[in-house]
Amino acid sequence: MAIIEKNNNLYTIILHFDTKPESQQKQLDDLIEFFESVVSKQPGLVSTNFHKSLDGTRILNYTQWENKKDWKDAIHDKKVLDHPNNPIKHAKIQIHDYDVAYTFNKN
16 A cells, blocks of 8 residues: 655655557556556565556656666666566557655545
């Protein structure tokens, strides 16, 4: 489960994938397969969440790692790099890292 709170000391990456409505679900299925078969086994992974836009033009991935080094090691791992569904190889993608600045939870 994502731990979204200020000063949680986790390294957060948000990936934004551009998709076409007719291929959004296939791209999401490929991303999930890639995550479950390869990325989920990487040391330091805390959580990941995929969101798909209702208009079919984007997929958003919110992933948390114990630290930046674990993320860097994961994206340079040969199993990750050589996987056929590695999104970096064939998708229009934006990758940004973030710190949690504010949260609100209504109890």
